Amino acid sequence: MGRIQTLNNSSRKEIIVEKAANLFKEKGYKAASMRDLAEVVGVEAASLYNHIKSKSELLHVICLDVANRFTNKIDEVEAEELSAKEKIEILLRFHIQEMLNNYEDVIVSDREWKHLSEPYLSNFRHQRKTYRKRFAAIIEEGIKKKEIKKIDASTAVLIMLHAVSGIESFHRSKQKISGKELEENMVTILINGLAK
Amino acid sequence: MGRIQTLNNSSRKEIIVEKAANLFKEKGYKAASMRDLAEVVGVEAASLYNHIKSKSELLHVICLDVANRFTNKIDEVEAEELSAKEKIEILLRFHIQEMLNNYEDVIVSDREWKHLSEPYLSNFRHQRKTYRKRFAAIIEEGIKKKEIKKIDASTAVLIMLHAVSGIESFHRSKQKISGKELEENMVTILINGLAK
Numbered sequence: 001m002g003r004i005q006t007l008n009n010s011s012r013k014e015i016i017v018e019k020a021a022n023l024f025k026e027k028g029y030k031a032a033s034m035r036d037l038a039e040v041v042g043v044e045a046a047s048l049y050n051h052i053k054s055k056s057e058l059l060h061v062i063c064l065d066v067a068n069r070f071t072n073k074i075d076e077v078e079a080e081e082l083s084a085k086e087k088i089e090i091l092l093r094f095h096i097q098e099m100l101n102n103y104e105d106v107i108v109s110d111r112e113w114k115h116l117s118e119p120y121l122s123n124f125r126h127q128r129k130t131y132r133k134r135f136a137a138i139i140e141e142g143i144k145k146k147e148i149k150k151i152d153a154s155t156a157v158l159i160m161l162h163a164v165s166g167i168e169s170f171h172r173s174k175q176k177i178s179g180k181e182l183e184e185n186m187v188t189i190l191i192n193g194l195a196k
Numbered sequence: 197m198g199r200i201q202t203l204n205n206s207s208r209k210e211i212i213v214e215k216a217a218n219l220f221k222e223k224g225y226k227a228a229s230m231r232d233l234a235e236v237v238g239v240e241a242a243s244l245y246n247h248i249k250s251k252s253e254l255l256h257v258i259c260l261d262v263a264n265r266f267t268n269k270i271d272e273v274e275a276e277e278l279s280a281k282e283k284i285e286i287l288l289r290f291h292i293q294e295m296l297n298n299y300e301d302v303i304v305s306d307r308e309w310k311h312l313s314e315p316y317l318s319n320f321r322h323q324r325k326t327y328r329k330r331f332a333a334i335i336e337e338g339i340k341k342k343e344i345k346k347i348d349a350s351t352a353v354l355i356m357l358h359a360v361s362g363i364e365s366f367h368r369s370k371q372k373i374s375g376k377e378l379e380e381n382m383v384t385i386l387i388n389g390l391a392k
């Protein structure tokens with residue numbers, strides 16, 4: 001029953017969402033119950049409903065928050081006066097930092113978004129698709145300007161996003177290198193390649 | 197009851213394993229039942245047991261077969277007189293081709309190996325760990341010989357393996373590019389980088 005009792009309502013909701021992300025990551029959205037959540041939050045299941053309507057509300061809060069962060073970032077990047085290569089690097093670093101710092105939310109939104117109910121499902125799917133297209137368009141722009149090799153832009157996006165999702169196993173490993181080193185290594189390999 | 201009745205026993209077993217890999221990929225190992233498998237194979241559930249002992253046997257056949265293929269490949273690559281960069285490229289292409297041609301087995305072994313029972317679980321885990329170490333050692337060798345940039349070798353392995361696992365979404369997409377093009381794009385980006 002610890003510290004959650006002493007907080008105001010909006011902080012309580014934040015903690016509930018945070019604990020839900022952790023629970024959904026560990027157990028999977030479908031298998032996780034509101035009873036499990038009450039247990040990790042340290043309250044009675046009934047009192048969760050003072051803050052949130054349903055398990056499904058928790059999933060859409062988590063997923064749409066992640067989608068909005070990426071959409072805001074690409075809005076910001078597109079508006080800047082930078083080379084395509086610089087834009088790609090900023091986005092890549094943002095993906096890496098999100099996986100390092102908010103990885104539970106990112107992993108849940110990546111794995112569990114298909115369980116969203118409407119209208120959140122369509123909203124999320126649309127944001128995700130648009131984001132990838134806009135990322136690919138930045139790469140295409142770089143190819144046109146001869147900053148980037150003549151590669152298939154969608155494949156490049158796919159490689160970057162999946163390489164970054166590998167950070168999940170970095171979290172599980174004994175973390176021989178720091179997050180900052182991991183970021184530098186990933187950027188070097190993906191932007192400049194392994195070969196010397 | 198179609199064509200499976202006319203085959204000899206070892207071909208029947210092969211078909212059962214193939215259908216099981218497909219089923220485990222679609223439904224997940226835990227959720228898939230022997231009844232589901234009998235249905236997709238087109239036989240009675242009881243007659244599956246003429247060819248295999250249990251659902252768990254199917255999983256270890258799939259996982260250990262994948263692990264053995266990768267182990268054999270790295271044995272072969274290590275024995276060749278090639279630069280580290282060439283060895284890395286051969287392994288990377290092998291991963292890509294496995295994801296293009298045997299992707300159901302590879303995905304199942306990647307996602308479901310934790311459900312293996314002993315002694316298969318320890319065997320698989322050991323092969324997997326050793327494979328990654330040997331791959332990292334080839335990269336280290338390349339760094340020493342100045343063929344490869346000074347990067348963290350384990351991070352490089354992690355990036356390559358996860359980037360390749362992104363081919364799963366390539367299979368689901370409308371496949372605007374061919375497998376061969378995908379392979380060339382991946383090798384270019386990962387070995388030589390996006391930047392021109």
